Amino acid sequence: MISASPSFGSGVVRWYAARLPKVLRRPGRLLGFLTACGMHAVGHACVALFAGGIAVAMARMWEVGDGRSTLLGSDRSLGDDAFSLAALGLAVLAVKAAAGVYASYVQALVAGEAGSELRLELLDALLAVNHLRRPRHGDQGADPSGTPARDVMALTERVQEVEVGLKQGLLGGVRAIAQLVPLAVVLVVLAPRLAAVAAAVLAVFGVALGRLRAGYQRATRREARERERLLEAADESVRHADLWVSYGAQAKARGRVGALGGALARGAARLEARAAGMSGANEVLGAAALLLAIAASRAGWLGALASGDRLLAFAVAFFLAYRPLRELTDSRLALARADGAFGELRGVTEDAKREHPAGGSEEPRDWAPGALEIRGLRLQRGTSAPLSLRAEPGSVVAIAGPTGAGKTTLLRTLLGLESPAAGDVLYAGELLGDAPAGPAARPFAWVPQEAPLLADTLHGNVQLGARDADPGEALAPLGAEHLVGELQNARLGAGGRPVSGGERQWISLARAIATRQPVLLLDEPTSGLDAQSQRRVLEAIARLRGRRTVLIVTHRPEPLGIADVVVRLEAA
Numbered sequence: 001m002i003s004a005s006p007s008f009g010s011g012v013v014r015w016y017a018a019r020l021p022k023v024l025r026r027p028g029r030l031l032g033f034l035t036a037c038g039m040h041a042v043g044h045a046c047v048a049l050f051a052g053g054i055a056v057a058m059a060r061m062w063e064v065g066d067g068r069s070t071l072l073g074s075d076r077s078l079g080d081d082a083f084s085l086a087a088l089g090l091a092v093l094a095v096k097a098a099a100g101v102y103a104s105y106v107q108a109l110v111a112g113e114a115g116s117e118l119r120l121e122l123l124d125a126l127l128a129v130n131h132l133r134r135p136r137h138g139d140q141g142a143d144p145s146g147t148p149a150r151d152v153m154a155l156t157e158r159v160q161e162v163e164v165g166l167k168q169g170l171l172g173g174v175r176a177i178a179q180l181v182p183l184a185v186v187l188v189v190l191a192p193r194l195a196a197v198a199a200a201v202l203a204v205f206g207v208a209l210g211r212l213r214a215g216y217q218r219a220t221r222r223e224a225r226e227r228e229r230l231l232e233a234a235d236e237s238v239r240h241a242d243l244w245v246s247y248g249a250q251a252k253a254r255g256r257v258g259a260l261g262g263a264l265a266r267g268a269a270r271l272e273a274r275a276a277g278m279s280g281a282n283e284v285l286g287a288a289a290l291l292l293a294i295a296a297s298r299a300g301w302l303g304a305l306a307s308g309d310r311l312l313a314f315a316v317a318f319f320l321a322y323r324p325l326r327e328l329t330d331s332r333l334a335l336a337r338a339d340g341a342f343g344e345l346r347g348v349t350e351d352a353k354r355e356h357p358a359g360g361s362e363e364p365r366d367w368a369p370g371a372l373e374i375r376g377l378r379l380q381r382g383t384s385a386p387l388s389l390r391a392e393p394g395s396v397v398a399i400a401g402p403t404g405a406g407k408t409t410l411l412r413t414l415l416g417l418e419s420p421a422a423g424d425v426l427y428a429g430e431l432l433g434d435a436p437a438g439p440a441a442r443p444f445a446w447v448p449q450e451a452p453l454l455a456d457t458l459h460g461n462v463q464l465g466a467r468d469a470d471p472g473e474a475l476a477p478l479g480a481e482h483l484v485g486e487l488q489n490a491r492l493g494a495g496g497r498p499v500s501g502g503e504r505q506w507i508s509l510a511r512a513i514a515t516r517q518p519v520l521l522l523d524e525p526t527s528g529l530d531a532q533s534q535r536r537v538l539e540a541i542a543r544l545r546g547r548r549t550v551l552i553v554t555h556r557p558e559p560l561g562i563a564d565v566v567v568r569l570e571a572a
Contacts, residue, residue, distance in 0.1 A: 012342035016170050023113045036103035037178045043096030045182035048320040050088055052313030059312060107171045115163035122345060158341040165338020173331030179324035190314045194293045201289035220340040290318050364439030367518050369393040370428025372549055377423035379413060382406020384569035386423060394546040398560050399553050401569030407553040411521045416442055445512035449524040451504040458487040462510050469514035478540035480506040502533035519549045526559060538562050
């Protein structure tokens with residue numbers, strides 16, 4: 001889990017350093033990447049050298065056009081010189097391109113694997129705080145810190161920024177430096193004093209650009225917060241579209257999303273312009289460094305002026321340094337964005353760590369039937385007085401009360417997702433106390449009000465808490481076996497086959513039944529259903545009498561009709 005990792009929070013580069021050995025440990029991957037980077041870098045330096053040679057040969061040919069001694073031998077023409085150097089350059093470029101392709105492949109692969117690991121670590125951290133379903137209202141145990149949009153952003157865009165930081169930032173920077181080293185050797189060999197002056201000029205301007213990058217990093221964090229607000233507003237607009245239509249407020253909802261989108265577009269445009277400016281500045285600075293170096297040489301500050309041939313070759317070779325210099329700046333910008341995103345991820349996981357300890361083992365315990373007892377239980381949220389009840393094995397208990405009384409908070413407290421303010425919960429005489437959430441420590445299966453679906457098949461949804469469950473057997477007690485044939489292997493949930501409210505309830509109930517947990521906790525199981533669907537769901541729940549203990553939280557009168565015991569939450 002991220003929050004438990006000592007490297008998390010100490011900077012994105014340190015996190016990369018901790019993860020890279022793991023993703024590069026496969027035989028040959030690291031060696032192949034380094035070899036490809038080396039071949040690509042040497043190839044770039046050779047291309048610069050050949051380009052300088054071709055420029056010198058062409059300059060001589062245009063000036064004299066005779067058969068004097070050439071670069072490659074006294075019996076060759078200057079045209080032959082240029083042709084031979086071009087042919088060698090072509091061969092080197094082919095090798096350089098192949099090496100670049102492989103290095104880019106490894107870069108993307110390593111970054112993707114590291115990003116996938118980070119995404120899973122982050123998801124583990126979010127699940128470990130027991131936010132299996134974030135409550136919709138404050139009376140349902142909601143913690144106002146954090147939002148679903150923030151968590152979605154963390155799992156998608158911010159993890160992607162960290163991936164790009166590894167691919168284009170760290171590994172891309174390594175490749176850029178690898179290209180600059182042999183190129184610098186070529187420049188030093190051609191004209192050492194000119195190379196020294198140019199390097200000094202670039203170093204001075206590099207410090208100035210470093211300060212600009214700090215402002216860029218702050219701007220990326222602001223943009224991330226704007227994206228979060230836009231995502232949240234868009235989510236609200238889509239999920240509650242029927243409400244906006246009923247109020248005739250489509251224009252207002254649309255205007256809110258449009259305003260946030262416009263602000264985000266302007267901020268993103270400024271950010272892109274700043275990035276392009278800093279990237280282009282390196283090319284301008286490279287040209288300025290070359291100009292100043294040649295000017296210093298012409299003024300005699302560097303001793304004797306270099307020969308025309310060497311000066312031309314140096315200028316051409318130095319010009320080819322613009323690309324790795326630009327890539328180096330781009331890598332620094334990618335690292336700045338990644339560090340900003342990493343800071344936001346750290347905020348998400350630190351918030352998570354403060355809320356609750358991690359849940360228990362995923363392996364369920366084989367719970368025997370027993371009585372559920374609640375003794376003087378006082379909830380952290382809600383208006384209800386302390387509650388006491390005893391539910392015998394196989395009974396159906398309905399818990400009624402007005403909105404805000406704490407009905408959902410009661411279920412979350414039983415599940416271990418909330419801590420009680422006072423009182424005890426026992427099952428079969430065993431005190432549950434501070435037992436963590438999960439089937440290893442608590443005998444409950446939960447059907448939340450919104451009946452969420454996993455983006456998976458019917459089998460995947462029913463087997464969520466029991467890997468060997470048969471969906472047909474789980475749906476049989478509900479009289480809904482027909483769903484197996486109707487849904488077959490269709491993907492349900494996000495981006496899949498549309499599912500009606502009644503089908504959602506069947507699948508959620510079947511999922512709970514499949515766990516074989518002895519106590520089912522149902523939160524408003526008929527909410528949002530029409531009269532016929534409600535009747536069928538209640539008949540299915542009634543058929544569970546004697547097989548499972550069922551606690552139904554409801555504010556509607558119909559579920560009370562199938563209950564053996566009705567408990568009303570009274571105000572304190």
